[in-house]
Amino acid sequence: MQAITFQQPYKVLVKTVPIPKILQDTDVIVKVCVSGLCGSDLHVYRGDEVGIDKDTIMGHEFMGIVNEIGSNVKDLKVGDRVLSPFSNCCGECFYCCRGITSRCEKGQLFGCLKNGYGIHGGQAEYVRVPLASSTLVKIPEGISDNTALLLCDVLCTGYFCAENGLNELAPQISYLKQYKLEYQKKDEYDDIVVVVVGCGPVGLMSIASAIYLGVKTIYSIDSIQERLEIAKEFGATPIHLIDENPIEKIKEITNGRGADIVLEAVGNLSSLDLSFKLLRPAGVLSSIGLNHSNTFPFNPNDGYHKNLKYISGRCPVRQILTKTIPFVLSKKFNFEKIITHEMKLSDGEKAYEIFEKKLDKCVKVVFKK
Ligand SMILES: [Zn+2]
Ligand SMILES: [Zn+2]
Known part of the structure; x- marks a missing residue:
């Protein structure tokens, strides 16, 4: 599959890499429909976030379709249309039980691997989501792919x-x-x-x-x-x-x-x-x-x-979605107005440059296949 990978500060590379596999019985593999390029990806890109492994797949915003499912995943099935918060969560630790899902004791940020530890990101055709049952959220009817992508973080x-x-x-x-x-x-x-x-x-x-x-x-x-x-x-x-x-x-x-x-x-x-x-x-x-x-x-x-x-502090997306999904369904705002650039994964290198330098009146970039 194609993926945008981190190489060194100010250098990402579109590469062909293996499709991720189920590693634990609570994993789901999501086939990505839309992924986002976010201001916090620039912290990685610029090297402000130190220690990111070379070849880490970038990106923490993605929505798509459940493609493969671990044997212990509940409430999700192949074919479900889902979005993911920018970090995963267990749903049962001290913090998750208090609604602070962004500080989950088992939580990891997508697109953040250091010394081999961490999880790859969503700027790829497929992504592995550990702790999927308590992380992924099914997207209700009436929410477009692009708006669902905005719900992952911003x-x-x-x-x-x-x-x-x-x-x-x-x-x-x-x-x-x-x-x-x-x-x-x-x-x-x-x-x-x-x-x-x-x-x-x-x-x-x-x-x-x-x-x-x-x-x-x-x-x-x-x-x-x-x-x-x-x-x-x-x-x-x-x-x-x-x-x-x-x-x-x-x-x-x-x-x-x-x-x-x-x-x-x-x-x-x-x-x-x-x-x-x-x-x-x-x-x-x-x-x-x-x-x-x-x-x-x-x-x-x-x-x-x-x-x-x-x-x-870091937004507990999984908990906040209980409020922002009704907000989106109220149809009071056209949130997609902020998406100025729809690009292909293969344009990854160019996309980072445009976004970083705020060229071409860029506000938000999303990747579609
Ligand atoms: Zn983001
Ligand atoms: Zn937790």
């Missing part, structure tokens, strides 16, 4: 980011409703201001999610015009990072306070710094961008004096 991750922000603000809103009569008649999120920093796939999905969850006022910051346009179509007011002054603008709108919630969807120090500065005292910084920095751009003293609420 849509759930964006939703998780927005939901985390709103959950952390909830005590302030219930306090407000208790003490201010006029707020009792209002919708929960009528008066809050949310800002999204970064309009890549995850940022765009967090905009749609925040609006779906009831947010009325949302601003989106990026320096790429095409991305700001999609953000606007999803319902955000765009702010250009370079041509405008985002901090001034948000202060203007909020009587000098700053945003109630900032959803940070980039994952570097400058975006985290901007997010902190955009935030009002006791606001929520919900950070979802995978960040390889080893320090914060603000210090504990800054955090203390802002009564900062900071929340981050």
